[in-house]
Amino acid sequence: MSPLPGLVGQADVGGDIVVDCGAVIVGSGAGGATMAAELSEAGVDVIVIEEGGYHPTESFGTNSCRALRTLYRDGGGGMAVGRPSVLFAEGRCVGGSTVVNGGMSWRTPARVLARWAAGGVTAISEPDMEPYFARAEGRHSVGLQDPGTVGRDSELFRGGAEAKGWTVLPNRRNQLHCAGTNNCTNGCPTGAKRSMLVTSVPRALSLGARLFADCRVDRVTRSGAAVTGVTGHFIRQGGRAGPRMTVRARAVIVAGGAVQTPALLARSGLRSASGTLGRNLSLHPNATVIAFFDEDVTGWQGVHQAFQVREFTPEGLLLTATNLTPPMLAGIMPGHGRELGELMADYNRVVTAGPLVSDSGTGRVRNVPGLGAQVFYRLTDSDAARVVRGVELTGQALFAAGARRLLLPFDGTPEARGPGELRRLLSRPVPKRSIQLYSIHLMGTARMNDDPRRGVTDSFGEFHGVPGLFVADASLFPGPTGINPMETVIALAMRNARQLVERRSRYAI
Amino acid sequence: MVLRGPVRTAARRFAEVVCPPGVRAGDRTDRVLGELELMLGALQPTARTAVAAVFVLIDQAARLHPRARGRRLGRLDDEAADAYLRALLARPGTAAQLAGRLKSLVVMCYYELPEARREIGYDPDPYITAVSRRRLDRYSADIRATEAGVAAPDPWQDRR
Numbered sequence: 007m008s009p010l011p012g013l014v015g016q017a018d019v020g021g022d023i024v025v026d027c028g029a030v031i032v033g034s035g036a037g038g039a040t041m042a043a044e045l046s047e048a049g050v051d052v053i054v055i056e057e058g059g060y061h062p063t064e065s066f067g068t069n070s071c072r073a074l075r076t077l078y079r080d081g082g083g084g085m086a087v088g089r090p091s092v093l094f095a096e097g098r099c100v101g102g103s104t105v106v107n108g109g110m111s112w113r114t115p116a117r118v119l120a121r122w123a124a125g126g127v128t129a130i131s132e133p134d135m136e137p138y139f140a141r142a143e144g145r146h147s148v149g150l151q152d153p154g155t156v157g158r159d160s161e162l163f164r165g166g167a168e169a170k171g172w173t174v175l176p177n178r179r180n181q182l183h184c185a186g187t188n189n190c191t192n193g194c195p196t197g198a199k200r201s202m203l204v205t206s207v208p209r210a211l212s213l214g215a216r217l218f219a220d221c222r223v224d225r226v227t228r229s230g231a232a233v234t235g236v237t238g239h240f241i242r243q244g245g246r247a248g249p250r251m252t253v254r255a256r257a258v259i260v261a262g263g264a265v266q267t268p269a270l271l272a273r274s275g276l277r278s279a280s281g282t283l284g285r286n287l288s289l290h291p292n293a294t295v296i297a298f299f300d301e302d303v304t305g306w307q308g309v310h311q312a313f314q315v316r317e318f319t320p321e322g323l324l325l326t327a328t329n330l331t332p333p334m335l336a337g338i339m340p341g342h343g344r345e346l347g348e349l350m351a352d353y354n355r356v357v358t359a360g361p362l363v364s365d366s367g368t369g370r371v372r373n374v375p376g377l378g379a380q381v382f383y384r385l386t387d388s389d390a391a392r393v394v395r396g397v398e399l400t401g402q403a404l405f406a407a408g409a410r411r412l413l414l415p416f417d418g419t420p421e422a423r424g425p426g427e428l429r430r431l432l433s434r435p436v437p438k439r440s441i442q443l444y445s446i447h448l449m450g451t452a453r454m455n456d457d458p459r460r461g462v463t464d465s466f467g468e469f470h471g472v473p474g475l476f477v478a479d480a481s482l483f484p485g486p487t488g489i490n491p492m493e494t495v496i497a498l499a500m501r502n503a504r505q506l507v508e509r510r511s512r513y514a515i
Numbered sequence: 516m517v518l519r520g521p522v523r524t525a526a527r528r529f530a531e532v533v534c535p536p537g538v539r540a541g542d543r544t545d546r547v548l549g550e551l552e553l554m555l556g557a558l559q560p561t562a563r564t565a566v567a568a569v570f571v572l573i574d575q576a577a578r579l580h581p582r583a584r585g586r587r588l589g590r591l592d593d594e595a596a597d598a599y600l601r602a603l604l605a606r607p608g609t610a611a612q613l614a615g616r617l618k619s620l621v622v623m624c625y626y627e628l629p630e631a632r633r634e635i636g637y638d639p640d641p642y643i644t645a646v647s648r649r650r651l652d653r654y655s656a657d658i659r660a661t662e663a664g665v666a667a668p669d670p671w672q673d674r675r
Binding site: 047048068069070071072074075076078080081083091141145147152155182183184185186187188189195196198204205208209212213244245304306307331332333334335336337338339342343344346347350351353354376377378417418439504 | 532533534535536537550553554556557558559560561562597600601604605607612616618619620622623624625626627631632634635636637639640642643646647649650653654657658661665666668669670671
């Protein structure tokens with residue numbers, strides 16, 4: 007028996023199925039679930055297909071490894087191949103990455119929208135987007151933290167940055183009286199984080215949408231130029247392929263994220279005249295500085311991430327402190343055996359912080375036979391230099407906050423015991439291959455542009471030359487946002503859904 | 516079951532060396548391997564096979580380390596095993612990268628053990644229970660109203 011009306015999981019399906027609908031949506035994350043809710047509200051018959059499973063709020067706990075196994079693709083261990091390789095994580099569950107992200111909800115900066123408009127995207131100015139941002143924020147309870155929910159780690163980092171005279175902003179998050187459990191990346195155990203799991207997914211289902219979970223879409227199907235639906239299969243426990251699923255639909259909306267979306271389109275035989283499908287990948291590389299303090303910080307008591315240092319936004323740098331659970335911290339700690347044990351013994355005196363770099367989009371997604379979608383990424387020299395600068399700035403703030411020593415995200419670099427030593431260490435060239443990077447913001451692999459020679463989709467997400475095929479995730483971004491991308495994805499999905507509804511007679515939905 | 520036979524033996528010794536010494540208390544090593552097995556189950560089959568192969572490679576490649584005198588990792592005493600892995604992890608290149616990724620995975624599994632978490636002062640469940648209760652005490656009316664509004668009609672009022 008399904009806990010949500012309209013939800014069908016692999017255990018509910020005994021044999022192959024064929025279903026019809028107006029619009030089929032691949033993916034239930036920020037873009038897919040928003041599209042589903044908006045289209046359902048307009049009376050469109052919607053089916054959502056999600057590769058991951060349905061995991062309700064009550065199932066979320068503090069076991070990080072369990073969360074990685076059940077809520078993330080490939081156990082959270084995606085890797086963009088390059089020098090250096092970049093670890094990345096994507097959600098794979100009902101609600102997508104919104105279930106496991108930190109909940110930062112920021113509007114796309116005006117300068118970014120202006121750049122996108124100048125590059126060939128229409129109706130994307132700040133005034134154009136304002137109603138969609140407002141709707142997204144209302145729908146997902148975006149606001150500041152309640153008093154008493156910010157942890158000491160965030161306060162220390164803010165104090166350090168303010169001591170340096172830098173601009174610090176409190177985070178805007180999609181949360182309804184967040185309790186500060188610091189369990190965002192394992193799934194919010196209170197439902198305070200207003201992820202798609204507790205907002206747009208139940209909304210869409212209550213408005214009549216159907217959701218097939220544990221179901222992987224293999225191909226988008228077409229007849230001539232027009233789309234006719236998708237085919238896929240359910241995934242049984244243990245990953246075995248289950249019954250086949252065929253959805254016949256008059257519109258297909260692909261919202262599988264910036265890795266899976268271009269991979270699905272490419273394996274469906276779709277090509278973009280622009281040559282940019284799967285290219286132009288940005289991933290906001292992050293690096294983590296581990297700081298040890300004399301005092302008890304106990305950073306796990308308080309919200310996951312409370313502030314952002316915005317002083318260096320013009321340089322494409324954002325600095326934040328984010329608490330990591332013991333398994334996640336141990337996973338990035340240097341050393342092993344006794345040495346690792348000694349470092350981890352100070353877990354409650356640690357603050358982890360670092361830069362997010364607005365990068366130049368030099369990555370690519372390709373389908374590799376036998377391996378599926380693979381990501382390749384080349385960190386440019388200028389982006390590498392900004393990572394190093396971001397690490398130095400983060401270190402300065404941490405020392406200003408009282409840190410005693412820092413572990414830096416560069417292989418083979420000794421720890422820094424003061425600001426002078428930090429400067430000295432980083433004044434030497436840092437080999438690119440030694441930089442430890444990770445990403446949770448992948449963007450740009452099916453970028454929008456009204457000119458089919460420059461973009462995969464038009465300004466409203468419709469694939470050039472394939473009527474009825476839409477993209478609705480961060481793949482659409484012409485470039486990096488420089489800030490957390492979730493609200494941009496949601497607002498664009500609302501805008502593009504509205505456009506689709508206004509033109510619904512074209513697609514007979 | 517990925518960790519069986521020589522792969523399991525190699526993984527066990529690897530876990531004993533890369534995890535803090537506490538891993539040898541009681542049945543912790545077995546439980547780390549159990550957690551690791553579950554993690555490997557979340558990977559694609561190709562990746563799973565690759566991980567198994569890397570465990571065996573690391574075990575066998577120890578033979579080339581000067582202090583190993585031709586023995587594999589599973590036959591080395593703690594000091595020699597530690598020296599071998601230290602050398603391996605410090606080397607630039609793919610081998611070190613792979614060994615580093617495996618080390619990360621295994622120590623993550625170690626710090627998932629309840630007693631390992633308690634030993635470093637991480638005990639979040641009572642805290643989460645307390646702040647969750649406080650949230651409901653303070654804001655229940657607003658929470659109920661918002662939850663009730665999730666499915667409320669919200670059509671666009673204007674046409675563009």
